[in-house]
Amino acid sequence: MRERADVREVGPRDGIQMVKTILSAEQKLAWCRAQAAAGMRHIEVTSFVPPHVVAQFADAAEVARGALAIPGLKPAVLVPNLKGAQRAFDIGVPKVNYVLSASEAHNLANVRRTTDESIADFRRIVAERDARGLKGRVQISAGLATSFGCTIQGTVPESRVVEIAGFMAEAGAEEISLADTVGYGNPGQVRRLFDAVARVAGAIPLAAHFHDTRGLGIANVTAAVEAGVRRFDASLAGLGGCPFAPGATGNINTEDCVFLLESLGFETGIDIEKLIAVRADVETWLPGERFFGMVARAGLPKTFHHAAAA
């Protein structure tokens, strides 16, 4: 039995929030269905930001409802505030990913609130979920954007990231995700910060959300694996970016991330060949976008099945 590692697709959320083409709800759901059929159990299917902020997510409710019907899939949605969480609770989405920024400057730019205000909002979200009797049925994750540095503010003190993680743990987070929103992190820093956050998180599982903006994304996954992390966000073809983080192009790409984890001996449950076929379809829907990722170009090694079985 190989140990499990989860790769969670964020393409239909992080991947498309800056692309030129608005996909239809049906395309987004076809994408989710195809990845679920490739073995992907966790997809962040949409974002409950205010519709006037990101036009791509005007159909968030429709996509979230549709995703609930996909066999084998546990859809998640991103929420930036209590109002977004309420919309998710109304629909019955089983996982709600709340995101705030460890960088004060980034949080102000992104959601026009201080980080402390966002922490307070997280407490209200957990209280609302519990008041609705959804505890145990709706999982709430706390994502700390810009945990490894910020294009606006520069350095984000590790002590501040650990402090915020502690607040979120106390507030009832059922997962803590550290995000390198702008691709500033390196493997040494990743190892150090996850080790430090693990000490305040206790039994709460940690997740990693890396961008490959400066080429270290997959190396950072390796470092997080060594720190005990087994949950990784990734985006098909490395699509993605953040509208409030200049130059922050590209999540780590799902195909290479799955290839890495399987090569390291983990079981992801994901069929890379099928993933590459989904990528080819999505590519036809997003003309003019840059598709990253090397395994999709080169194909799997002849030796791959040996590695996976090792």
Next chain:
Amino acid sequence: MRERADVREVGPRDGIQMVKTILSAEQKLAWCRAQAAAGMRHIEVTSFVPPHVVAQFADAAEVARGALAIPGLKPAVLVPNLKGAQRAFDIGVPKVNYVLSASEAHNLANVRRTTDESIADFRRIVAERDARGLKGRVQISAGLATSFGCTIQGTVPESRVVEIAGFMAEAGAEEISLADTVGYGNPGQVRRLFDAVARVAGAIPLAAHFHDTRGLGIANVTAAVEAGVRRFDASLAGLGGCPFAPGATGNINTEDCVFLLESLGFETGIDIEKLIAVRADVETWLPGERFFGMVARAGLPKTFHHAAAA
């Protein structure tokens, strides 16, 4: 004082052996001069393969001679056999990189000899160097191509790689380089194989030559660093490939590799901004080639100098 790590440019050799454009000797030397000015001390400047095999290297002697005159640079040349080594000795190149393949099938395709015949040839090269009184003045490195797997043969047993490394150590190699010629390696395998080879290499320094064919190149550098390796081959913009290894596109790119090592706290002596400027020049000489690498796209993080000083 930060610990030193060496990134060695192989673009003028590995990087251009499959490109469509034949660069002039003057362009190759301008490239080397520019990278030396950016702080690169080690460049594999050309290959002494038979001129009819790779037209790009018909000017090998001229390039090697020219490189000897570049201030601050210790040029190296690749040699596939005794005849190539003799040409390098004649010119007075201070470092000769001999390469054979750990994969029997790849060695036969590449140099039409068995691996054992290539090992015997290495002994003749060392003997010839010593007979010419060049010991101590000309360093000989032994590179083991396809150490992490082969597109022709598939799996290359780790025991065989260790055995060949042992033969090369006994034969007088002053450096042993493990090459992932076709981009099959993963960080777990890299760690394991370098640890095993270090045991037979003793005091002989190890080097890593990775390709990023399947996206794990920079993660593999991180793993090799953890195994104690401090010498890394890389190619500007990730240019490169192997004519006898189908699909083996792209060395790890120099810019991201230097960025990784500096971010991890090592001193490479290389100015990444200058490197990116060299890349821009080389790009104008190689129309139609695909230039890889993320730091050149995104720029250095605001936090970079902090990281480098840490």
